[in-house]
Amino acid sequence: MNEQIKKQIIEKIEEYGTIIISRHSRPDGDAxxxxxxLSEVLRATYPEKRVFLDNKDRSEYVSFLGDEGERPTDGDYTDALVIVLDTGSVSRIANDRYDKGAYLIKIDHHIFDEDYGDISWVEEERSSVCEMIADLCETYKDKLRLPVHAAECIFTGMVTDSGRFRFRGTTGDTMRLAAYLMDQGIDTETIYAHLGADDIETLRFRAALISRIQMTENGVAHLHISSALRKRRGISQEDASNTVSLMEHIKGSLIWLAFIENDDKSIRVRLRSRFVTVQELAARYHGGGHACASGATVYSKEEAEALVAEADAILGEFKKEHPGLI
Ligand SMILES: [Mn+2]
Structure with a gap:
């Protein structure tokens, strides 16, 4: 069935002279x-087509991949094919004009949230959308050109969304498609150097935060970062969010939560887990995502405490049913 969808997507790409590509806001490596x-693949394959990226925000984290170039005008949307990647619901699309084109394609791997687009290619079990783009390139390798830098961009998203090929969604297909990208001659050493490099302020901030990690009775680790603290330390929202990874290797702590206060006082929550699912919990707090990696938003300290208490209860139950997991 997906072979049919991929074929339809290629047909639509061939049909349109202007292609505009968007993703979710607050982008990660995969987005x-x-x-x-994809934009570089399409430009290399169809030099006569006009290919744009159109997104209202940027990410410092993967800025080494290059910038998105000139955004299209309103007029460019007439008769354009719009492709939205890595975005489960329209409210998360980083482009208010996503529906102004002539045809819309959704390509995503998030747990199904909202149907949009004239064609929708969604594979929830994929470790990243980049894996799906790699699959599209590999399936149509006789048709689509894959420049080395495009392969590096796609590989980077596969690496980041799969936690360096560690998360549950990582399959034999993931590795075969990563190998296909590596066969194009990509420079993985430089990619990993960029992804692993932190500035010294971020490292010191992390050291301070580790001492602030709190644990619930059943082993939920949680960390709270106020906007005042973030500003005092000169840390971006993005770096603060990434501190959720500080808690990922605590023994017995199968759920860990970072609460990052936004400038408007709402609190962004990043939920992570191993073995146990946190996606439904996130959905109860204005969020969603993947089974073991979700996001949510709370609007008060009380709501944050309620979320922690719920996570603790979930983990308590889970440990009763699954003793011995670390
Ligand atoms: Mn993704």
Missing amino acids: VGSTLG
């Missing part, structure tokens, strides 16, 4: 890598 990578 940036897939959009940049």
